[in-house]
Amino acid sequence: MLKRLSPRERFEQLVATWEPLLRAAFIEAIDDIRSNIVLRRIVERLERADIAGAIRALNLEEAAFRPLEEAIRQAFNGGGIAAVEQMPQLREPDGHQVVVRWDARNLAAENWLREHSATLVTNIVEDQKVAILSALEEGLSRGDNPTKTALQVVGRVNRVTGKREGGVIGLTTAQAEYVATARQELSLGEPDQLRNYLSRNRRDKRYDRTILAAMKTGEPLPTETIDRITSRYADGLLKLRADTIALHETFEALNTSKEIAFRQQIDKGRVQAQNVTKTWRHTPQEHPRAHHVAMNGQKVRFDQPFMAPDGTAIPYPHAPGVPARHTLGCKCYCDFRIDFVAELVR
Template sequence: MLVRLTPRQRFEILVSQYEPQLRKAFLDAIDDIRSNIVLRRVVERLERGDINGAVRAMNLDEAAFRPLDEAIRQALNGGGVAAVEQISTLRDPEGHQIVVRWDARNLAAEAWLREQSTTLVTNIIEDQREAIRTALEDGLARGDNPTRTALDVVGRINRATGKREGGLIGLTTAQSEYVARARQELLSGEPDRLRHYLTRGRRDKRFDRAVLKSIESGKPLTVETVTRIVGRYSDGLLKLRGDTIALHETFQSMAAAKDIAFRQQIEKGNLQAQHVTKTWKHTPQKNPREDHVEMQGQKVQFDQPFIAPDGTAIPYPHAPGVPARHTVGCKCYAEYKIDFVAQLVM
């Protein structure tokens, strides 16, 4: 027996398909950057006190993120194809089926993709450079030698895998600060600060016993042990960054594709805007936004925005220009419906 999927089920299938691809694309880009760093060049510039030169030597450029651009494009196109399936039953007043296709080369689709990819990659690189510059300056200022300072940023090579681990490449400025504070806590030898480290959600709990032993014995952790602990903590934060970007970009792509797909058909004259409504759908999750819970079921015409309780006008969930408080980590989506009877008699 053929089971008809609900709009939510169809949406969840799309997310489950494209979110892992986006996560992998981001992490692959970071791995590519780390793998191509020549440590000697970074250290030489640090020895001359050339912080900016050391940052440039890490080759943080847009080309490394081309796989992420491609993953976003695939997500947009996948969402667009899925969206037109909902419109594929359209018929003209004579009852003939209207041919409906997703046009990936549509100006609106290309403009969205270009703007989204450029903004995302630019923000990642600029934030990354700032975080690295700060970490290098702080490392040298506290008396670490250039090699240790560089390794704390670019990561250390795992002899088993041949790849760099730990470091700050790929982390946000805020996450880089978390790593710096975690290192300070572990090196301090102070029980209260060591206990605070044990509250960090992204720490590698396999090292908790060593930290507890340090607290109980009063003996500080060795620098080598701290380096290993901090490296794994950094890896946990990088995974979180990948998860966050993948979720955000997938939902943005799916939402934009649906809106653009309907606009394409309206522009072609296949569909009338007044016959389309959109309904806000909230996805239950831990620590939900109360504003979005309250918006569940809010219905508006296609060309009208949703209105959040705080007064924010939202064209559709994850729309460009909407404040981050309504987008980052959000799993809401809009369900579009066509009044086929009214559309048929036009």
């Protein structure tokens, strides 16, 4: 006999289905940008001190992120379909079952999907350009030649895989700065600077023994070793970036589609808003938000927001416009319940 899944288990199942696809879609977009880079064009522009031209030569276009937009659309529709399938059966006064469907072409659904995807991709591309601009300017001002400067931005081709590794393509502006600082720590070779590098969570720990040996002998690390260590550190940050986007976008798509699915039924008169309640559910994790732990079990009517201890009104987990302190890394969701007695009376 098949086990009946709890609301939490059903939601976790959806996350397990869509989060890996969103992660893979982001990496696919970055690989597409990297694979189409012609290093010679970038170097030629840097030789003419044309940094803007070098950035244009990278072809950082929003079209490259269409796989990510498509993955978000699939997760959003998958969440909407699941929400409708999990709704308890509603019946008309004459006893006939009410037909309930997820409408992906609903205006609210289409608007959210279009605006959300466009804003996300635009922000990723623009932040990329800022990070790359800073990296190119820093490399040239440091006295690095155009080729070295370009390689530190776009990464080097792995002779085994044929793919570029390292660089700052795909990283946030802050992460690109972490890479630059890490390279400086390794290049200076001073014990306290090397010790700072060893405290970085996303470093490749396979190189720790090499760094510890340099600290002991006082010998500077070879340039090739620094490039290799920095590239692996950048790859670790890129994985973190992919994980962060996949988690955030999956939870936002699933939570939003569930809310819109219920709103569609309310707008069509199949159920009344005052007869629907929602309950905040916190997912246990290693570093939980104290505010969200306190909100666990909080129940409100469909058209009312949840209230966080800091006074923030939250329509539902990951709702648009909610401050990042309540969304980034958040794994909360909410359950919806229909008061059948009230519906029957109606």
